[in-house]
Amino acid sequence: MKKYWWVIIVAAYLLSLAGCAPPKAEPVKTASIPAGEIDPAVWGKVYPLEYESFMKTREGGQGLSKYKGSDLKDKLSEYPYQLVLLDGWGFGVEFNEPRGHFYMLTDQLDIDPSRRKPGGVCLSCKTPYAPQLKEKMGLDYFQKPYDQVHAQIPKNHANQGLACIDCHEPDSMDLKFSRWFMNDAIQATGKDPQSLTRQEKRTLVCAQCHNTYVIPRDKDMKPVGLFLPWQKSQWGKISVEDIEAVIKSDPANLEWKSKITDVKLGQIRHPEFELYSNGSTHWKSGVSCADCHMPYERVGSSKISSHQPQSPLKEDMKACLQCHNQSPQWLRDQVTLIQDRTNSIATRAGNQNAQAAKAIELANKTASIDQKLLADAKALYEKAYYRVNFVTAENSMGFHNPEEAMRVLGEGLYYADQSLIKAREALIKAGVNLPDKFDLELQKYDKRGTKGLPYKPELNMELVSDKKY
Ligand code: HEC
Ligand code: HEC
Ligand code: HEC
Numbered sequence: 001m002k003k004y005w006w007v008i009i010v011a012a013y014l015l016s017l018a019g020c021a022p023p024k025a026e027p028v029k030t031a032s033i034p035a036g037e038i039d040p041a042v043w044g045k046v047y048p049l050e051y052e053s054f055m056k057t058r059e060g061g062q063g064l065s066k067y068k069g070s071d072l073k074d075k076l077s078e079y080p081y082q083l084v085l086l087d088g089w090g091f092g093v094e095f096n097e098p099r100g101h102f103y104m105l106t107d108q109l110d111i112d113p114s115r116r117k118p119g120g121v122c123l124s125c126k127t128p129y130a131p132q133l134k135e136k137m138g139l140d141y142f143q144k145p146y147d148q149v150h151a152q153i154p155k156n157h158a159n160q161g162l163a164c165i166d167c168h169e170p171d172s173m174d175l176k177f178s179r180w181f182m183n184d185a186i187q188a189t190g191k192d193p194q195s196l197t198r199q200e201k202r203t204l205v206c207a208q209c210h211n212t213y214v215i216p217r218d219k220d221m222k223p224v225g226l227f228l229p230w231q232k233s234q235w236g237k238i239s240v241e242d243i244e245a246v247i248k249s250d251p252a253n254l255e256w257k258s259k260i261t262d263v264k265l266g267q268i269r270h271p272e273f274e275l276y277s278n279g280s281t282h283w284k285s286g287v288s289c290a291d292c293h294m295p296y297e298r299v300g301s302s303k304i305s306s307h308q309p310q311s312p313l314k315e316d317m318k319a320c321l322q323c324h325n326q327s328p329q330w331l332r333d334q335v336t337l338i339q340d341r342t343n344s345i346a347t348r349a350g351n352q353n354a355q356a357a358k359a360i361e362l363a364n365k366t367a368s369i370d371q372k373l374l375a376d377a378k379a380l381y382e383k384a385y386y387r388v389n390f391v392t393a394e395n396s397m398g399f400h401n402p403e404e405a406m407r408v409l410g411e412g413l414y415y416a417d418q419s420l421i422k423a424r425e426a427l428i429k430a431g432v433n434l435p436d437k438f439d440l441e442l443q444k445y446d447k448r449g450t451k452g453l454p455y456k457p458e459l460n461m462e463l464v465s466d467k468k469y
């Protein structure tokens with residue numbers, strides 16, 4: 001009898017593992033791909049099924065996703081308070097939702113030129129040639145005008161987005177980092193980059209680009225490099241506070257100046273890895289990015305990892321069903337509920353931060369203003385900005401780590417309130433007559449072109465709670 005208990009325990013253990021450490025798909029072939037081969041079509045001759053799936057990142061579509069999906073969408077129309085927060089910065093001119101990997105370089109070439117202003121450095125996560133361009137050109141890679149650096153890419157790949165070599169070794173097909181900053185960044189969190197588990201690699205290959213980074217500037221605002229701001233963090237705990245502390249540790253990390261408030265700021269970009277790995281339930285359960293965005297699929301008699309990362313809602317929650325036994329409808333409702341809540345608080349925090357910006361703008365123009373109160377208002381504005389920026393630049397609308405997203409937004413809302421209170425106090429002290437609410441004057445900051453994007457002249461400022469809860 002005792003023996004059978006062991007069988008049950010071992011079987012249960014194996015089943016529990018199956019969820020978090022999925023079995024490998026097809027055995028990897030040993031056909032040779034030339035060292036350094038960049039062209040995915042050449043790799044595709046050896047691995048046609050993964051190649052075919054990879055090429056599907058060309059497909060658009062919203063599917064059942066409420067907030068995301070794979071169509072070109074304008075974030076400034078969706079979240080108009082961003083026009084105020086981002087005024088004075090390329091993001092405030094054009095800022096889009098992400099779509100498939102196929103488009104990553106073309107979308108950058110098509111975007112408003114103000115977004116490419118920093119220079120060649122912008123190519124770092126957009127072309128598989130970035131590592132070799134950086135090797136060859138050194139400092140010039142980071143600061144020469146974008147078009148000059150882009151011109152160094154072979155003509156036939158002038159539009160090539162992601163490539164197999166960004167994630168794989170050509171000989172063994174092992175997962176690898178192609179980006180030069182990864183090992184240092186991982187090491188900075190106290191983690192040894194040489195002893196990563198397979199699950200960790202299935203997350204970290206994505207974190208090469210789905211992270212936030214800093215482009216430090218020289219005194220003429222020319223980029224001098226690129227690094228991930230993880231120096232004050234521990235593995236599994238990279239917080240917005242840690243990132244803020246790194247940005248604030250050196251004036252070179254303040255990349256732009258908000259025109260409305262005259263405050264110099266850093267920028268947080270798409271921190272998918274940072275938000276996800278900061279103690280989320282899925283991270284703690286050992287789930288990787290690939291589990292949810294590259295689920296296994298059957299193609300004829302073969303089983304492969306999908307190479308078309310997209311919203312799981314577009315695939316009727318197929319990825320989730322590897323581990324969850326709830327219905328797709330239940331899982332989708334869970335995702336949307338988390339996102340509606342996140343969006344509601346993000347909208348409040350973003351609007352309140354924009355209110356603070358307008359109050360500071362008026363205070364800046366008031367001659368007899370109390371400078372101490374104004375400086376306090378600006379410092380609080382900056383704190384609020386990073387927190388709103390962190391969650392709204394992240395691409396899951398809170399799903400990757402709902403509790404942490406809400407914490408960060410709650411504190412962002414708090415700092416935005418405090419900033420507004422200080423600025424109003426300063427204005428009242430100077431005898432300025434104040435409105436209850438500042439007009440955000442969105443039209444004044446709206447520099448969006450038409451460019452075929454869905455353009456919404458009636459900017460939607462509605463809170464989710466006004467409609468639903
Ligand atoms: C964004 C990173 C990324 C890119 C780009 C990428 N892969 Fe993969 N690939 C992965 C991950 C993650 C796995 C799963 C590895 C594991 O489970 O150990 C994988 C697995 C594979 C496997 C093993 C079998 C399977 O399907 O799981 C093959 C073969 C493969 N990829 C081929 C390719 C080819 C060919 C290309 C280019 C057309 C490519 N990959 C591009 C991340 C990538
Ligand atoms: C070399 C950089 C790079 C790597 C590596 C990378 N991504 Fe991306 N990813 C991007 C960029 C850039 C975009 C946005 C492209 C655009 O909008 O043109 C994007 C878009 C996406 C999207 C949105 C797709 C859609 O249809 O809306 C998902 C999901 C995604 N990536 C997941 C992943 C996952 C999962 C991995 C790891 C297996 C990964 N990415 C690896 C750069 C990268
Ligand atoms: C537990 C499953 C899960 C894990 C793990 C996960 N994601 Fe997601 N991801 C989602 C869901 C759900 C969404 C929201 C999709 C939607 O709203 O349509 C999403 C959204 C995204 C998007 C935007 C997709 C779009 O359509 O524009 C990107 C990019 C992304 N995730 C990247 C990552 C990266 C990188 C990692 C690892 C650091 C990761 N995800 C880990 C489930 C997951």
Ligand code: HEC
Nearest residue numbers: 019020281282285287291292312319320322323331334335
């Ligand atoms: C590789 C396995 C795996 C995948 C894939 C996966 N999950 Fe999970 N999920 C878990 C585990 C493990 C937990 C935590 C234990 C539990 O309560 O079930 C969890 C918990 C959750 C929770 C509760 C979260 C909380 O904080 O309590 C939700 C909601 C959820 N998952 C949704 C999803 C959705 C939606 C997807 C697909 C986009 C998905 N999961 C994909 C393994 C997975």
